[in-house]
Amino acid sequence: MNSTVYEDATPSPAGLIRSIAEQGYTLQASLADLIDNSISAKADRVELLIDISQQPFTLFLSDNGDGLSEEELKLAMQLPSQSPDCARHVDDLGRFGLGLKTASFSQSRKFTVISRKKGTKRYAARTWDLSVLEKGEWKIAVNSEAEIKEWLSKYDGLSTQCFNQFEQYQANTIVVWQGLYKFEEFITPSGREKALKKELIEVTADHLSIVFHRFMEKENSPLKIRLNNCQIIPFNPFPASEKDLRPIVSKSRVFNADSIKIEGFVLPARAIAESRSGASVWTTKHLGLIDMEGVYVYRADRLISFGGWNALVKKSPRLQLARLRVDIGNQVDLHLHLNVAKSQVNIPSDLRKAFKSYIDVLQREAEREYYNKAPQRRFKNKKDEKSSLWSLEPSSKGLTFFVNKNFPLLESLYTELPQDKVTILNTILRLFITKLNVVRKSAEPEPFGISSGNVLLSEDELLKIVNELIQAEISVEVIKRDFMPELGYAIETLPQSVLEILE
Numbered sequence: 001m002n003s004t005v006y007e008d009a010t011p012s013p014a015g016l017i018r019s020i021a022e023q024g025y026t027l028q029a030s031l032a033d034l035i036d037n038s039i040s041a042k043a044d045r046v047e048l049l050i051d052i053s054q055q056p057f058t059l060f061l062s063d064n065g066d067g068l069s070e071e072e073l074k075l076a077m078q079l080p081s082q083s084p085d086c087a088r089h090v091d092d093l094g095r096f097g098l099g100l101k102t103a104s105f106s107q108s109r110k111f112t113v114i115s116r117k118k119g120t121k122r123y124a125a126r127t128w129d130l131s132v133l134e135k136g137e138w139k140i141a142v143n144s145e146a147e148i149k150e151w152l153s154k155y156d157g158l159s160t161q162c163f164n165q166f167e168q169y170q171a172n173t174i175v176v177w178q179g180l181y182k183f184e185e186f187i188t189p190s191g192r193e194k195a196l197k198k199e200l201i202e203v204t205a206d207h208l209s210i211v212f213h214r215f216m217e218k219e220n221s222p223l224k225i226r227l228n229n230c231q232i233i234p235f236n237p238f239p240a241s242e243k244d245l246r247p248i249v250s251k252s253r254v255f256n257a258d259s260i261k262i263e264g265f266v267l268p269a270r271a272i273a274e275s276r277s278g279a280s281v282w283t284t285k286h287l288g289l290i291d292m293e294g295v296y297v298y299r300a301d302r303l304i305s306f307g308g309w310n311a312l313v314k315k316s317p318r319l320q321l322a323r324l325r326v327d328i329g330n331q332v333d334l335h336l337h338l339n340v341a342k343s344q345v346n347i348p349s350d351l352r353k354a355f356k357s358y359i360d361v362l363q364r365e366a367e368r369e370y371y372n373k374a375p376q377r378r379f380k381n382k383k384d385e386k387s388s389l390w391s392l393e394p395s396s397k398g399l400t401f402f403v404n405k406n407f408p409l410l411e412s413l414y415t416e417l418p419q420d421k422v423t424i425l426n427t428i429l430r431l432f433i434t435k436l437n438v439v440r441k442s443a444e445p446e447p448f449g450i451s452s453g454n455v456l457l458s459e460d461e462l463l464k465i466v467n468e469l470i471q472a473e474i475s476v477e478v479i480k481r482d483f484m485p486e487l488g489y490a491i492e493t494l495p496q497s498v499l500e501i502l503e
Contacts, residue, residue: 013133017105020098025106027182027199028207033103034061034175035212035225036302041065041173044221045166049158049228050200052193056179059108060155067172068115070124076100077113077126077140100175101128108177114148115173123148151176163229200227206284209235214301237296237306238325239281244268246369248362253354258329262355264362266369267321289320297326310347312356313363322366324359403429423461427487430457434488457487459495466501476502 025033031048038046043065051058068076079101104111109130116123125143132139143151155174159165183196208225209216209232215223216234225232239245250263271282271289279285283292287307293315296306308315347355389407405411414422457465469479480491480502491499 013136013138014130017101017130017133021102021105025103026203027107027180028204030103030107031061031204032208032211033099035063035208037100038063038065038173039212039215039223039302041067043172044223045169046223046225047159047166047169047171048225049155049162050196051154051158052196055192056181056184057192057196058154059177059180060158060174061177062155062159062171062174064170064172065118067117067120068124069117073113073115073124073126077128104128104175104177105130107182108179109181110178112143112151112176112178113173114143114151114176118172123152125151162226164226164231166224166226202286205230205232206235206286208232209284210237210306211303213237213303214298235284237292237323238265242268242281244270246365248358248365251354251358253351260351261327262358263325263327264358264365265323265325266362266365267323269321269369269372271321272370290315290317293320293322295324295326297328299328309359310355312347312352312359318367318370319363320366321369322362324362401433403433420464423457423464426457426461427465430487434486459497462494462498463501466498470501 035046038061041063043063045064047060047062049060049062051060077100079098100113105128110127112125112127114123114125125148127141127143129141132141151174155171155176180196183192183199205227208227212223212225212232213234213236216225216232217236245268246266248264248266250261252259252261267282267289271280274280275283275289283289292307294306294308295310295312297304313319389404389410403410405414413425417425466479469483470476474483484491484494491502494502
């Protein structure tokens, strides 16, 4: 017979809510969590409006997604609305079924969700109120038609008085935060409005522009986010338009039906000067290079965390040009211990060694680039192209010197010299360039026929040079040991015809 005695352990509703609502949530993380729901609902327009004309402050976040029926809304407002172990669609940004509630309670003590199915007219609404939970009962308010109408009127009034409205926009879901207690209870009355404005303009706008940049950059139906009078401009920390953003060879690991991919990038040295004056292609207006160095973890295209090295290495000025992009699917987040706020991951112990090894390589390349801050010259037009014999271009080992064959004096030599002398000229230039880049630690053996901007010898030219060296009684061993490396070629990369002579 089982004689175990049980006691009631039902948690205090208000106490539990207060506890789980403080799990890593900032204002920007809370708003990003709500926008996740909008994206999962297939919204391509999100309005974020805050009425700071009177207190308590009121925040509206609306979207034009699929919306919810009353039954779906009832389920969505439960704690939790789904299990973290449930199978999810590959594009689903949720995990714990808590985001809407915990994000809202972390900023407000009372919030309402108003929603309708896309294409229908009737809205339904539910309200969570901490003052009700403090009475010790789990109860949620079912809003009346009159209450819904009043909220819609307030929302429409605020939306129309702000600039840059979306054309033909119809909100299907609206989240209303009735009061932002962190800005109302702990700041002097004269500074509350100023503090909230600063938080929105300098922190939240930057955060949303980075976190959702992939969704905002999509070619088909890109996401647009309006924050009061302004539309958020996406910020890509790995700008594909910058040709001297240098990637390190990527690595990946498969986990069941999903994978983790890591790829390091080294920013060009010019990014340091360009970022000192504020916003640039490399930094936002309010974040500098050192703020943005480190690991960027993407989950289903949503940036989960960025900046810092997850305790793998320490932040340092000489690493400010290093960024590591990590892409994970939403079936892998369990292994990375994604927190409730979806703002932080921890790299598991069995992966830390692999991450550290990869970051060591990235660190070396970033430090080389940091200390290689010589003036960089890129040809922007035909006039510039003829102004210098030398220029620099990125390679996997840093900025590399190369010869500009369009430089007038060199162009004249190529025109006037016979072909056998052109071969000798190419060889001398090749030797000089390779030696220069070796001194600068930016040279590496090249696969034959693949040019990185240096003078590259053709197969016929290599054959001719090797034969002339042999005729000059230079041994094959010396040619292989000294001459070919000085030309920048690894022996195994040479064409078969040259290898046969050297055997």
